[in-house]
Amino acid sequence: MYQQNGEEIFVIDGHVHLWDATEENIDHRGGEEFIQCFYDYHTTFTPEDRQWDLDEYRKYGPDRMVDDLFATAAADMAIFQPTYLTDFYTEGFNTTEQNAELAAEYPERFVLNGTFDPRDGDEGLEYLDELHDKYDIPGVKLYTAEWRGDSKGWRLDDEEAFEFLEKCLELGIENIHAHKGPTIRPLNRDAFDVGDIDDAASSFPELNFIVEHVGLPRLDDFCWIGTQESNVYGGLAVAAPFAQNRPGKFSEILSELLWWLGEDRVLFGSDYAIWNPDWLVEEVLEAELTQEHRAEYGVEWDVETKKKVMGENIADLYDIDIEAKRETFRNDDISQEFGLEDHYASGDPAPADD
Amino acid sequence: MTTHDSDGPALPSPPTRAAVRDRLDRVTDPELDRSIVTLEYIDAIAIEGRRVRIDLTLPTAWCSPAFAWMMAIDARDEIESLASVGNAHITLHEHMHEAEINRGVNENLSFTEAFPDADDDVEAVRRELDEKARVARQYDAVQTLLEAGLDPDTIIELRGNDFETAERAESTGTSDTNETIAVYASDRSFAVTVPATPIERYLEKARETDLVTSTDDILFRTPEGEPIDPGSFDLVHRRGRLAQVNMSGQGGICDGLRKAREARGI
Known part of the structure; x- marks a missing residue:
């Protein structure tokens, strides 16, 4: 939990990965380009003294991940968002199965999401069933720009995609995280396009559509869709680290999001290991909206808003009881390992909001 | 600022660097709506008589091929619009599709000729x-x-x-x-x-x-093109305003990536 002015802010990192981009796992030049591109993002928005070298970035392993997320209680919980990329990486880049091992070790701390790809047809539907049976996944991460054989991508408003969304509904997989941000290989097809969220979200009002990276570089389209579809949410991964070296820009983007979507529909995510919550959470929570933006947009980045964006909003989507978690964390494996018992025991529990 | 047609009769003098830069300055990164000169995408301008060579690097190897294509052909067309230029040769570097783009732009192909498996035209x-x-x-x-x-x-x-x-x-x-x-x-x-x-x-x-x-x-x-209701x-x-924030936000990302890439010397 982050302590600020006597308040405790419970942090659920809504977007983390455990990936393997070692050279042995790369079987397409796209795999090397992909990790290099990720690394550019890492160095661009990470303070110099917190940057990793490329080798440790290729594969950091579960111990380091747990340490980075939880050792200083930078995050209290985290949600795994898989990225398969099986055309680029022999064993996949960051699959549900790979994430599952660590998630199973600390089930109180991690939420494990799955994925689907409508181009897999019936096999894909079966795989979704399997993920549900095996891991009881509460959500999926979707990568519409993923390259699969000759295909350069797919859309969430395709007929085939709707079949999978039907299936999610049937299985009670309610949280649909779509990567709508920096992408890979769409030739002239506009894979940044968030337009497909619109139809999917209005056709499946029971599902929650979390647009990861708030549609950047299509923030405008995303916000406009968000004003019309109340089940559309914005995931801050990529936008968050602007707080560190482009504070004015961060202030502006956050103001836009709070104005268009409101404080209940913006969700924090670090995109670990692109960025590390061990410094990012503090940067985001210590960031301020500029005077001009507060006047222009009439929004605030105050402690109530921070609590919602950093944890409460995601907790609502994933039925996480923050108070019960705080109780649990007074004595769970992680707290014992890092000596955090007092951290979770201290202070009066904040009154529940609802 | 503006360039004038040469009034010399037989042998037009070669274009000046300033004239070439001015033409390039009119080419925008379509996603950011900012000049590719301001964005520092131009690595080099070489003038050899009536022939102009441009070297160009975009912030990421992943930059949409369609966007890269637009910038490359716009640069070519702007420079070739100078009467003093016979031919502009564009070389895009460090891009996943540089081979297709360089060939297409310098051989005057269309986008779909340069990318046979592209679904649509770039327009x-x-x-x-x-x-x-x-x-x-x-x-x-x-x-x-x-x-x-x-x-x-x-x-x-x-x-x-x-x-x-x-x-x-x-x-x-x-x-x-x-x-x-x-x-x-x-x-x-x-x-x-x-x-x-x-x-x-x-x-x-x-x-x-x-x-x-x-x-x-x-x-x-309105963004949809209709007159605005009061x-x-x-x-x-x-x-x-939102459209601006989007563009400048993306500009911040591109600019950061370019600097990161330069710092690594690739």
């Missing part, structure tokens, strides 16, 4: 980005008019023939940025003078997107 993408650029530029133009004291009801009714380029500010005012333009509002009952640049930048995109084709067309529109003026204006 639809270009159009969409031009429309976004128009919306973002409208924000500046409308903001300029609001600051000059015009009210929303007046602004949404303005047409091209309500604007008249004012006399250049006397003596010193020769730079474009100091130019002003007069707006005649409310059946020409009064006029205000405003900086010309935001208005002209807007008009350029409004014409490119075919929203304004005659001097009698309503100038300012009740939705504020919302439309906010959407213009």
